[in-house]
Amino acid sequence: MCGICGCGSSKLSPLKPHHHHHDDKHSHSHAQETHGERLVRVEQDILAKNDGYAEQNRQYFQQHGIFALNFVSSPGAGKTTLLVATINALKNTRPIFVIEGDQQTDLDADRIRATGVAALQINTGKACHLDAHDIGHAVQSLKVPDNSLLAIENVGNLVCPSSFDLGEAHKVVVLSVTEGDDKPLKYPDMFHAADLMIINKIDLLPYTNFDVDRCIEFAKRINPAIEVLQLSATQEHTMGAWLEWLNQH
């Protein structure tokens, strides 16, 4: 702190030297310094703004019968592959729309569009997650019709997206068997926030030491209510329970 008036300006960089002009233009004069300080109680959640947008989205989804799922996983767990396989299985039975969140590129949206389903790509740049404000705009510009399934693929990241409610009905966490069965314990926030865990790439189980029971036990320690499905997004015949889950929700 500045030794003369305690205004904290000693942290100013050398480019902006702190001059002690005691004239009227000095934005924090000594009179204000000693008499003008006051306490303001805020008592507000840091995420209040995001949560407000999320609540708006949730109401919009409810009013329009839109079933929104927020897919989260570490990079490469198979979210896009799962979405493409799901679309191919369901696109003739139910309207489906996809929002793709990635830091860079349109590659995932292009993979979705190749199925004939509309997809909107959001590039989050430096941000490592989608937020509820992004989703509100995306839903308007995609013109998602009533009673559709809205799949939101979040940025591949097992940490940050857990804090940001998008207004979805459920978070679905995808964990692939090549990542290790200890991931629920290492990234507990995500497994606490999710309602469904999909263990993906089970075709690769013979090549890993992934212990499915151990993984489920870890996930249930954090979230006793979490539902679990096992499948291979690359093998159609393993998708039955997942398609059934979607049917029932």
Added chain:
Amino acid sequence: MHEISLLESVLETLETQAKQQGFQQVKQVVLEIGALSCVEADALRFGFEVVMKNSLAEHAELVIIKIAGQGICPKCQQQVLLETLHDPCHHCGSFGVTVLQGQSMRIKELIVI
């Protein structure tokens, strides 16, 4: 790093409050961070200076109050102190303790001019 996004929304709140409550400068920001929330106090401190640069809270002091994690055991119904989301009940050893406190991140109060 979501700490930066969180700090950006802290700054937005400061700006809104400045209009509503009529102040020009923030000298201290007091945050309450739950032990079970997914932010790192160190990352917040690191990001704070960067995000508040050239704002009404440039050079403001950041005070972080840690809020302990607390839950209730589904089996023995007793209160449990939690350090992580996967701690077992320390009375009966059951997992799946229901979290009651410690996940939130709040702006508590400010000292302003």
